[in-house]
Amino acid sequence: MVLRFILLAILILSVGEICLAQSPGKDFEYGPRPSLSVFDPSGVLAPEIVKEISDSLVKTYQSEGIDVFVVILIDLKGAPPEHVARSFARAWCEAPIQAIVLYVPGQPDSPWIVPAGRVPKVVSPADIALAVATAHQNAALEREGAEKVRTAATETTAMLRHWVKDVFNRTEAERAERLKSESQKNSRTKLMKVGLVVGVCLLIPLCGIIFSIARKMEGRRPAFFPTHDNARRLGAPYAGGNHAVAQIGRPPRSSRGA
Amino acid sequence: MIFHCPGCSKVLASNLSWCGSCGFTGAKTQEIFSGTPPPLLPILDAVGLWNPQDLKTIEAARDAVSLRLPQFQWRICCVKLPPKTSLPLFGFWLLNASPLLDDETSEQREWTVLLLLDMESGQAAVIPGYLSESWLSDEDWKRVIKHMASHWQRGRTVEAIAEFFKQAQIFLALAWRQNGSRKAI
Numbered sequence: 346m347v348l349r350f351i352l353l354a355i356l357i358l359s360v361g362e363i364c365l366a367q368s369p370g371k372d373f374e375y376g377p378r379p380s381l382s383v384f385d386p387s388g389v390l391a392p393e394i395v396k397e398i399s400d401s402l403v404k405t406y407q408s409e410g411i412d413v414f415v416v417i418l419i420d421l422k423g424a425p426p427e428h429v430a431r432s433f434a435r436a437w438c439e440a441p442i443q444a445i446v447l448y449v450p451g452q453p454d455s456p457w458i459v460p461a462g463r464v465p466k467v468v469s470p471a472d473i474a475l476a477v478a479t480a481h482q483n484a485a486l487e488r489e490g491a492e493k494v495r496t497a498a499t500e501t502t503a504m505l506r507h508w509v510k511d512v513f514n515r516t517e518a519e520r521a522e523r524l525k526s527e528s529q530k531n532s533r534t535k536l537m538k539v540g541l542v543v544g545v546c547l548l549i550p551l552c553g554i555i556f557s558i559a560r561k562m563e564g565r566r567p568a569f570f571p572t573h574d575n576a577r578r579l580g581a582p583y584a585g586g587n588h589a590v591a592q593i594g595r596p597p598r599s600s601r602g603a
Numbered sequence: 604m605i606f607h608c609p610g611c612s613k614v615l616a617s618n619l620s621w622c623g624s625c626g627f628t629g630a631k632t633q634e635i636f637s638g639t640p641p642p643l644l645p646i647l648d649a650v651g652l653w654n655p656q657d658l659k660t661i662e663a664a665r666d667a668v669s670l671r672l673p674q675f676q677w678r679i680c681c682v683k684l685p686p687k688t689s690l691p692l693f694g695f696w697l698l699n700a701s702p703l704l705d706d707e708t709s710e711q712r713e714w715t716v717l718l719l720l721d722m723e724s725g726q727a728a729v730i731p732g733y734l735s736e737s738w739l740s741d742e743d744w745k746r747v748i749k750h751m752a753s754h755w756q757r758g759r760t761v762e763a764i765a766e767f768f769k770q771a772q773i774f775l776a777l778a779w780r781q782n783g784s785r786k787a788i
Contacts, residue, residue, distance in 0.1 A: 567673050568779045573737040578606055578619040581629035583712040583732050585619070586609030586695040589744035590728040593720075593752040596652075596760050 375436035382406065383494075384433070385417040389450055394491045398498055411505045412440035412462075415498055417448045430459035438462060442505050442513065446497045450490050456481070456497040464505070468512050476504045607741060609695040609730075632696035643701040643717070647680040650722050657761045664765040668772045675735055675775070676707075676715040679764060683722040694719045694730035710734065718767060727751070738778040739771075747771050 382402035383395045390398075398415060406412045416433050430445035438445070441463040448456035458477045465473065480500035487493045578585030606615040610627035621628045641647065645665070646658055653661065665677045684693060698717050703709065713732035720727050729744040739747075750770040754763035 565671065568671060568776065568783050570672075570674060570738055570779060570783050572734060575604070575733045575737060576619055577733070578615065579608075579621060579627065579629040581695065581699040583709065583715070584695060584698040584717075584730055585606055585733060585736070586691065587730060587736065587741050587744075588607040588609065588612040588691050589730070589741040589748070590690050590726055591745045591748040591752075592725055593727045593748060593763075594756040595722060595725040596755055597758040 378437040383415040387419045389417045390491050405502050410440050412438050412443040413501045415446045426457040427459050434461035444501045448494050458501050468508050609691045636696045640701040649682045652681050660761050661764045664768045668768045674714050676711050678717045681720045690721050690726050690728040694728050698730050743774050
């Protein structure tokens with residue numbers, strides 16, 4: 346029993362160690378974003394190439410808001426490349442349209458291209474996978490590491506630019522159109538409600554008027570009584586007599602005629 | 604339905620041929636009011652109360668009621684009777700003894716409602732024929748008469764007659780709602 350507990354504890358600790366080792370966030374102090382858009386702490390690329398690639402990326406970022414950041418590392422220490430790339434994106438990229446190009450010299454699958462920010466939320470996973478595979482394939486065709494990085498950066502920029510133009514703008518336009526449509530629909534609904542209330546308000550007095558006219562018309566139509574032939578009384582042929590008499594006074598003498 | 608004797612105003616018993624209280628019969632009116640009764644014109648103004656314009660106004664009020672209640676035949680008779688003459692009795696005699704007009708049928712006479720106004724006594728009476736008497740009671744007719752009293756006492760006799768027609772129509776319309784029909788019977 347005690348042995349089992351010790352083995353379980355060792356297992357948990359080992360798994361925890363592996364996770365920590367794979368998380369660059371724990372080992373790496375990101376600090377503020379560097380001024381260049383290429384992060385090459387080990388100096389894998391020549392400084393002028395780093396600057397050249399970075400200048401192009403910075404220019405695109407400033408003019409179009411498309412943020413492509415290149416990270417060059419010697420070793421990922423077993424961490425998944427996408428995980429590392431996203432960590433850098435979270436730490437340094439602020440634009441909604443962003444991507445990390447992660448290059449590790451000597452790795453056959455490198456450079457990895459990882460779109461981040463709002464891109465995965467707007468562009469379908471299938472489209473991302475296809476575009477990334479194409480860009481990666483073009484980069485892989487280059488022999489030199491510097492060219493691989495340059496091509497990957499250029500392809501990624503083009504890929505993001507295409508999405509901005511075709512997907513983001515369209516989505517925004519659709520959203521605006523939808524909002525406009527909803528607004529119009531709301532206006533129509535509101536108008537209909539107001540119309541309904543006004544209609545009902547008008548209908549009630551109208552019904553009252555129609556009812557009143559109908560009653561008045563009904564009141565003007567001739568009314569007939571059934572013939573109650575009462576028994577003849579006192580030998581009189583037309584009227585049996587009664588006693589409906591009341592005092593009403595006399596009109597003033599001045600009102601009387603001749 | 605309760606019938607009153609026009610002679611003594613008592614309720615007639617089951618025997619309708621004469622009044623059990625006073626022995627009155629229709630024939631006795633011939634003794635009381637000797638002579639030939641005048642023709643029962645629609646408006647019989649024996650005291651010269653109304654001028655031609657007044658008569659036209661009264662006829663218009665009557666015609667309005669006749670449109671609504673075409674069965675009823677209305678007669679207005681303004682007289683000055685000797686003192687102590689019973690107005691219901693005089694009306695009874697007039698309605699029965701007065702000969703039918705040329706264009707008048709006996710059924711129309713039975714649908715007649717005679718409004719009798721006595722300038723001497725200051726009384727008014729309504730005497731309905733056999734066919735028109737079923738719809739309003741004596742008490743109802745008294746109410747109708749009383750509605751015209753205020754106009755009458757102020758000398759607005761034409762308005763008083765118009766008020767009579769108006770009130771008669773209201774009372775008869777109420778009676779019609781319970782018993783009547785829109786079609787001629």
